Every structure is written in structure tokens, then in C-alpha cells.
Amino acid sequence: MYRVTAEPISNAAVAEFVSVPEAGGIAVFVGVVRDNSGGRRVVALEYEAHAPMAEAKMKEIGEAAHRQWPGVRQVAMVHRVGRLGIGEASVVIAVSAAHRAEAFDACEFAIDTLKQTVPIWKREIFEDGSVWVGLQGASPPPG
Amino acid sequence: MKVPIVLFARYREATGLERLEIDIPEGSTVETAWSVLTAAHPVLARYRPHTLFAVGTEYVAADRPLLAGEELACFPPVSGGAR
Numbered sequence: 109m110y111r112v113t114a115e116p117i118s119n120a121a122v123a124e125f126v127s128v129p130e131a132g133g134i135a136v137f138v139g140v141v142r143d144n145s146g147g148r149r150v151v152a153l154e155y156e157a158h159a160p161m162a163e164a165k166m167k168e169i170g171e172a173a174h175r176q177w178p179g180v181r182q183v184a185m186v187h188r189v190g191r192l193g194i195g196e197a198s199v200v201i202a203v204s205a206a207h208r209a210e211a212f213d214a215c216e217f218a219i220d221t222l223k224q225t226v227p228i229w230k231r232e233i234f235e236d237g238s239v240w241v242g243l244q245g246a247s248p249p250p251g
Numbered sequence: 252m253k254v255p256i257v258l259f260a261r262y263r264e265a266t267g268l269e270r271l272e273i274d275i276p277e278g279s280t281v282e283t284a285w286s287v288l289t290a291a292h293p294v295l296a297r298y299r300p301h302t303l304f305a306v307g308t309e310y311v312a313a314d315r316p317l318l319a320g321e322e323l324a325c326f327p328p329v330s331g332g333a334r
Contacts, residue, residue, distance in 0.1 A: 158326065225329065227326060229260035240264075
């Protein structure tokens with residue numbers, strides 16, 4: 109399951125999706141909205157995706173995980189878009205594997221690679237403004 | 252040929268456009284499409300060194316020729332984040 113969604117993500121549903129009889133462990137990573145960034149108070153995050161491409165890239169990551177860790181049984185990656193409040197899950201990744209080491213390693217690989225290759229952008233909303241994350245050096249000067 | 256362009260995130264906001272269409276000679280590259288795009292929307296020009304391009308669901312290089320019917324997506328680096 110590789111999905112971009114505007115709906116709240118159920119951690120349990122993503123974990124359940126990868127649960128198969130031949131797996132001995134399931135690693136789940138949940139990325140959540142933090143209330144601060146660079147010393148400023150964050151009130152919300154907005155995520156935007158190139159959804160068809162994001163889903164295709166997440167599928168490629170899952171396939172790469174299967175190749176790299178033969179014990180991996182199932183991979184699920186779900187990313188939220190839209191405006192998210194503090195503590196809400198922006199991304200949930202679940203990996204089941206025969207043994208836990210492969211589940212942990214593949215799950216870490218999946219989130220690290222997602223952050224590098226999946227076309228999703230984030231805007232931090234502060235009490236007094238907002239900023240797109242990344243590319244700060246190319247931002248228009250303040251004011 | 253007419254090439255549909257789709258913009259995301261900062262680029263969409265800067266231009267106020269999510270989709271637009273440009274007209275470029277058949278066989279033109281992505282780079283040519285970007286030049287035509289930024290001539291019409293100079294606000295994007297400064298982002299060239301950071302810009303990523305995609306056709307369909309694949310990243311493409313700036314020197315790739317565009318084929319009739321292809322849609323070009325232009326966008327900033329993805330969100331990243333500290334480990």
C-alpha cells in the first residue's frame with residue numbers, strides 16, 4: 109500500500125496491512141507534526157504532494173526494500189497532505205519481516221529515502237507567518 | 252507544440268498558477284520549456300539551480316527532449332528533514 113491521502117492516517121490500519129503469518133516482526137514509523145522549528149512555535153504544517161508521482165516513488169522504495177532485505181514481507185507507506193495540527197501523523201510507514209532487524213532497517217531506509225526522493229513539500233505555519241521548508245537560501249528576502 | 256506545465260508548492264504560489272500551457276518547437280528540451288516558462292513568469296527564474304523536473308511519475312534531466320502529449324512538472328526540492 110503506497111498512498112497519498114487527505115484523510116487522517118490510522119497507524120493501526122497501516123500496521124495491520126503488513127501483518128502476515130510469515131512475519132515475525134513489524135516496524136512502524138510515524139512522523140508527527142512538532143510544535144517548534146528553529147526556535148519558533150509552529151501551529152500547523154501544510155503538506156502538498158505530486159500525488160501520482162509520490163505514490164509511484166513510494167512503491168519504488170518498497171520494491172528496493174524488498175530487494176535489499178530478503179526477509180521483508182510487506183511494506184506500506186502512507187503520507188498525508190493538507191493542513192495538519194500538532195501531533196497529527198504526516199507519514200506512517202510499516203514494514204513486516206521474518207525477523208526484527210530487517211524490519212527496523214528497511215523501515216529506516218524507507219523514511220530516509222522518502223525524504224529524499226518523494227515529491228512532497230511542507231510549509232510551516234507560525235503564529236505570525238509561514239515558510240516553505242527547504243530552499244531557504246533562495247527565499248525572497250523578508251519584507 | 253503545446254506543453255502542459257504543472258507547478259507545485261512555492262512555484263505554484265509564486266505564479267498563482269497550478270497549471271498552464273506553453274508553446275515550444277517540437278523536440279525542444281525541458282530546459283527550453285523552463286526558459287519559455289520563466290520568460291512568462293520571471294518570478295521563477297531564480298529557482299533554476301534548485302528546480303526538479305518530472306514527466307509522468309519520473310524525474311527527468313533538463314536536456315531531455317519533450318514529446319508531444321507529455322506534461323512537464325516543475326518543482327522545488329522535496330521536504331527533506333533532519334534524521
